[in-house]
Amino acid sequence: MVVLKRILFVVGLPAVLFAGWFFLSEGSESFYSPPLRTILTAFGDTWKPDRLLADVVPSLLRLFAGFLLASLIGIALGVAIGLNRNLRAVMEPVLEFFRAIPPPVLVPVIMLFAGIGDGMKVIVIVFGCVWPVLLNTVEGVRAVDSVVLDTARAYGLTGPARLTRVILPSASPRIAAGLRQALSIAIILMVISEMFASSNGLGFTIVQFQRSFAIPEMWSGIILLGLLGFALSLLFRLAERRALRWYEGLRAAQRRAG
Amino acid sequence: MLEVKGLRKVYSSGNREVEALRDLTFTVDNGDLVCLVGPSGCGKTTLLRCISGLLTPTGGSVKVNGNAVTGPPPGMAVVFQEYGRSLFPWASVWDNVELPLKQKKVPKARRTQLVEEALDAVGLTGTGKAYPWQLSGGMQQRVAIARAVAYEPETLLMDEPFAAVDAQTRADLEDLVRSLWQRLKVTVLFVTHDIDEAVYLGRRVVMLSSSPTVVQDELVVDLPAERDQLHTRADPKFVALRTRVYEQIQLAKKGAAVQK
């Protein structure tokens, strides 16, 4: 019963939206917004196993590499900046400067240093999705409860232990918020990076469809992207649930009212 | 030995400036048990935080065994008044108590023993797996006490540690502190707002005036070392001492009222 309800919650709204799209687009004559029926047919025809293997797998590998690197860099840098006021003052304008530069125009510069291979694409992904992790980590670290910090100091929890036992757990809800945002940005940047100097990948394929006016196929690619994002976020949610059980409990215990 | 000399602390945040401590001087010998009483808001917590090196004083000095305190000195355990916020919500009760021991590099077996004993001592046997936020207020406070006890400190600072527990548990915990102090020879500085408790527990009681704070009076509790809840509290000497403390505190409050 509970499981059923949960499933209903998950698929309810998407089902309604898709049904709405299906019926509204049924008679569509517009070249660029074909009926959903056509798109779904194209979806079946396009995303066969070999295609998935050839395009989705490389994309995912880049995505994971980029996301992982961005998480590591974001958290490490974020903790350092969050803990040190002077470092924050020095770095903030520089970071803000880079943050405001659109990845597409930075590609030439990145290509300069990293060539045109997967390295470049991973760097583009890192470059784009490190920011939410970084910002959230900084804020999370700065917001650690003062009594908690005092307790840690008083009991000699210093150095690495302070970091892993106090700062990171305390900031983890915010870090999770950042990671989650980074994940979807990573997907977006995966697509953008594959628009440049690429010969495979989901992004490349979607752009290729778009350029070759295979519009139903393009839409099917966008849907696949959405599904991918959804699946990844589900995975992330599971991991988050595990890691932040204390936090959810803390909040829910008193809220759910038993 | 713990020496506090001319301690002064002014909080200034933006528009507000509060002189929490004006000029505090007193010493606590090694192995002594000193209770600190004073009206609410007089600066007891502030003083404790200065002593534990968590707060930099505006003036004066704090020395532990002759060394000026700049950060938390080793071998010191603190029980914070904000017990709820002082426990780590992401760690279970057991982990909360064990963590400082890990940090102290106590071997695993000994750690388990210490944690178990400490939880038993405060009456929390079997709650190790719960998270702090699954406990009642008084239980949380006892976890904080267990953490300090398990740490086996040389100096123990406690800030109103029994505020949230019931009378019976409180009595038990008072006896726990005394036995701990006698057994392990720890130096204890105990902040409380309960005058009876101060007199019952302490070998000395330091009374603080209300803000701006100085030491109003000091008094040696010349009750026998063996105390128990029933007889000691009935002792006429006890009653006399508690009355004296009470009067001093009344005076402190009046003084403040006049100053205003």
Next chain:
Amino acid sequence: MLEVKGLRKVYSSGNREVEALRDLTFTVDNGDLVCLVGPSGCGKTTLLRCISGLLTPTGGSVKVNGNAVTGPPPGMAVVFQEYGRSLFPWASVWDNVELPLKQKKVPKARRTQLVEEALDAVGLTGTGKAYPWQLSGGMQQRVAIARAVAYEPETLLMDEPFAAVDAQTRADLEDLVRSLWQRLKVTVLFVTHDIDEAVYLGRRVVMLSSSPTVVQDELVVDLPAERDQLHTRADPKFVALRTRVYEQIQLAKKGAAVQK
């Protein structure tokens, strides 16, 4: 009238299941002042949260003036045990006290008067502009009390409201609660772990057993309505009553020990 009938509350969070309240039944007449005592962790806070409609009981019912409680009933004010977290850190002391009045649509002038009076009553004149986190623990607790007082509730629930204040202030606040109760005819349900306080304050004392919790005993405090700190506490009747409560609580604890 406040009726609690067969109240049961089981906390279940994942692996842990705690029966905080087993079967509680008692009533509080309108305009009565009832003190609740019981060992730490016996479920006093849980009970209060059920009565205030913040927690849904697992079984049984709570009725206020005949209406089943499903959410916070109107005209009820609660002082939480976690006073520190119950104050809004983003609002000044003044705003913290004033906000509920604004929600109640009290006119501006009256609001100012109420807030001022309440802050005076708890001895916090002039701290209106400070933020809660700039205050000492006891001061924070008094802000929470001032907020409830200014609200002019019909029913006042207080959960160990004086735990963090010094003896003198505590005595003052006790008298404040009694005078408030006599003047405004509010119904007061007062949780405390201090037996003397319960007897001094209450017209009735309800004693809870330790977990799983039932009503252990109930007792009418037949002391004169006019009480004062010096004489009442010295009254032999007072001493007899407090001894009786003490014994009952001891019993409650033993019972729990036996059950285990």
Next chain:
Amino acid sequence: MTTAHRGNPVLLGSAGLAGLLLIVELLPRLGLVNERYLPPTSRIAAALADEAATATFWQSLGDTLYAWAIGLLIAVVAGVLAGLVIGSVPVLRALTASTVEFLRPIPSVALIPLAVLLYGTELGSTLILVCYAAFWQVLVQVLYGVADVDPVAEETARSYRFSTWGRVRHVLWPTALPYVFTGVRLAASVALVLAVTAELVIGAPGLGKEIATAQNSDAVATMYALIVVTGALGVVINLLTRTGERRLLAWHQSIRGEVAV
């Protein structure tokens, strides 16, 4: 508490930027990178000066800022409202979670044909993309912020019978505010990034179009000059949000930790 010496943040920040400029000056000068692809700071500065003398530049800057500001405003308002509503109604949250996760990773760039279809290269196209991308940033942050409300604070409000609006205004909002600020800061730069990217790809007037033109024309120094302008915009925007944050969040741990003591 911390004994570390505290420098003047403005001075330190400027030092950081100066360091960056110096590195960019030195990299090509020392021959570490070819200066045809990354010209030294001085040449970029010269190109910037040239650009600043043209009316087109200021016109483009204005266009970009206009699209950015409008897009951000819409995204923030929509994101905050949606976040507060969805976040505080558990059923809504459960219902929308999957849809949000589905829509969020769809890149704005994939929507370009749709945007052009609807609005051509007018402001509207840029706005769609900007709003779409920035909206999620705010929404997600607000959702997390709403989830962070202290139960005791929430119960206090409930017990004093705060109206729904009162609870939103006095409890939910202050708690979520730090998150909103992070969201706005994220959204502000994402909006800028998207405004420029949209101009770059669709060709709507603005800095992005100028960058594209410079790129196509092989005017490397000019391209970098324009990139620097976008970066500088980012710095300015951050400065503004930070100032706002410091004002509105003086009570928050992250700020008060710095001011007090």
Next chain:
Amino acid sequence: GSDKGSGDSGGSSGGVDNVTVGVIPIIDVAPIYLGQSKGFFKTRNIELKMEAGQGGAAIVPGVVSNQFQFGFSNLTSLMIAQTKNVPIKAVAAGVSTTGVQGKDFGAVVVKGASPIKTAKDLAGKKISVNTLKNIGDTVTRESVRVAGGDPSKIEFVEMPFPNMPAALDKGDIDAAWVVEPQLSTIKAAGGREVASTFVDTDPKLTIAAYFTSQKLLADKPDLVKRFTEAMNESLTYADAHPDEVRQILSTYTKIDDKARAQVVLPKWPTEINKASVQKLAELGTTDGIFASAPDLDKLLP
């Protein structure tokens, strides 16, 4: 999609038609800017406005939805669109090769020191094009084929033209298929041209065209006719006045003065060379760019 948002562009006020044209801001479209400044459109009651797009991705949908009335695109893209039944039609020639070996505005270039000497050597090498499966790989393959190499082994990678000089310089790619002004940039840095791909394909190759939607053609045939006339006049004028072309470049590109004086300008004949387009179509079909053979009668005027 709907046509609601078309606003006043495309509308007519006082007999004057407001026309928006989607173009790519490169040398190829100089004639339309020149024609605008010369008033060739105004005299035909057309108020012209140019919108810059980064390529077909933005321009074709714009034309189909009538956000743009006309657009500029290369013929391979237009033929792809045609095979997918996108309702568009070419209305005027866009740009053509100079037809001179070694002096065209687009070519395959290598580093000065590269072992690649002729087009034949390109077989099996890594060559960059701006768009995969488009005109770039078609004509490059043809150059290799003509030179006697095996075009099937070429590895094409996609990158924007502006990035090619650096990529070539770093050795990320063996050769680059580029157009002006990057062609001049690379040559000036010591690069060497190994194939004039457009010329190799057809010395009279029409590379791009202006097009409109079938709908506009049906609704406002007169406007389309006037546009074609004005366009043709502009093309002729531009072809005859290279100095003015170099001048007008400064208004919509940022090519610096020195480069502007040096770049090789393309040819701007008014006629779309049908035979050359046919060849492009066949080559593309062979290479698998088109799903089915394009129907040129439907596409070309």
